Amino acid sequence: MKKLILTLILLFCIQNSIVLAEDITLVFKKSDKKVVTIDLQDLKTKLKTHKIEFFDPHYNKTKRFKAFALQDVLNLGFKNNWSSDKYTDIGFKALDGYNSVSKIGLLNEDGGYLTFEDFDFPSWEPIGRNKANPAPFYLVWLKENQTTEFGYPWPWQLKEINLTTFKDQYPKVYPDGVAKNSSEFVGFSIFKERCVRCHSIDNQGGKIGPDLNAPKNILEYRSQDMVKEFIKNPSEYRYTHMPDHKDLSDQDLDNLIRYFLYLDKNKMED
Numbered sequence: 001m002k003k004l005i006l007t008l009i010l011l012f013c014i015q016n017s018i019v020l021a022e023d024i025t026l027v028f029k030k031s032d033k034k035v036v037t038i039d040l041q042d043l044k045t046k047l048k049t050h051k052i053e054f055f056d057p058h059y060n061k062t063k064r065f066k067a068f069a070l071q072d073v074l075n076l077g078f079k080n081n082w083s084s085d086k087y088t089d090i091g092f093k094a095l096d097g098y099n100s101v102s103k104i105g106l107l108n109e110d111g112g113y114l115t116f117e118d119f120d121f122p123s124w125e126p127i128g129r130n131k132a133n134p135a136p137f138y139l140v141w142l143k144e145n146q147t148t149e150f151g152y153p154w155p156w157q158l159k160e161i162n163l164t165t166f167k168d169q170y171p172k173v174y175p176d177g178v179a180k181n182s183s184e185f186v187g188f189s190i191f192k193e194r195c196v197r198c199h200s201i202d203n204q205g206g207k208i209g210p211d212l213n214a215p216k217n218i219l220e221y222r223s224q225d226m227v228k229e230f231i232k233n234p235s236e237y238r239y240t241h242m243p244d245h246k247d248l249s250d251q252d253l254d255n256l257i258r259y260f261l262y263l264d265k266n267k268m269e270d
């Protein structure tokens with residue numbers, strides 16, 4: 001009889017797939033290398049739990065969850081150094097492999113919460129077009145305008161958080177092997193700050209302006225002086241979506257040219 005009851009309990013557990021807090025885990029990675037895995041039990045012990053209630057645009061109704069503040073979670077997993085200059089982006093990977101990538105800067109803002117329990121639905125309420133179960137974790141934002149339209153990540157079925165560097169993301173834009181204090185590298189830094197959101201190098205980067213290295217490097221068909229002049233004052237040449245960069249010094253422009261020359265040279269060596 002005892003055995004039968006135990007079997008029945010076991011069957012009940014399997015059927016309802018009761019998951020223990022120790023089995024629910026979140027993986028933290030840097031440049032795709034695992035740093036640490038933390039289970040829900042541990043998160044609950046180490047972090048403050050918040051009860052949040054807000055209008056959830058993905059459910060299109062008011063929802064109530066138990067959650068951790070996202071910054072607390074990141075500070076625990078990455079030991080407070082996730083917002084250093086080294087990392088530019090952060091990817092949130094779901095169980096099905098879908099990766100939503102956001103700029104790290106956004107995560108310095110308050111308002112992000114990692115939910116782990118739906119107050120009104122013990123085994124979560126299905127979400128999205130595919131009626132997915134959002135477990136184990138669902139990331140939400142409470143402030144106005146913290147929506148996916150403005151680049152805030154709202155992944156559900158979250159299982160992995162990965163910090164990426166510019167180099168991981170755009171290896172062809174990054175001048176590997178040049179010294180950090182060289183003109184090439186300084187030119188690259190300017191490009192990274194001000195140009196890559198619109199321009200690509202070998203198809204990596206922004207798509208608003210033309211690629212500046214492929215199929216031909218810009219300096220193969222424009223003179224250096226022309227390019228420098230244009231970067232500084234495009235509006236004097238054409239009506240264009242490229243903004244003027246009047247604050248760039250001659251030295252800055254020379255460094256950009258050195259970076260373009262470096263790209264050209266490295267392309268030929270391929």
Ligand code: HEC
Nearest residue numbers: 194195198208209210218227230231238240241242243245
């Ligand atoms: C907001 C988007 C945007 C930004 C930021 C931007 N560009 Fe452009 N750029 C464009 C567009 C669009 C063109 C396409 C041609 C045009 O409209 O004049 C262009 C054209 C160019 C050209 C080619 C001109 C030609 O016709 O041969 C160069 C070189 C260039 N950009 C360099 C830069 C550099 C260097 C930076 C950063 C300092 C930069 N751009 C920042 C949008 C941008």
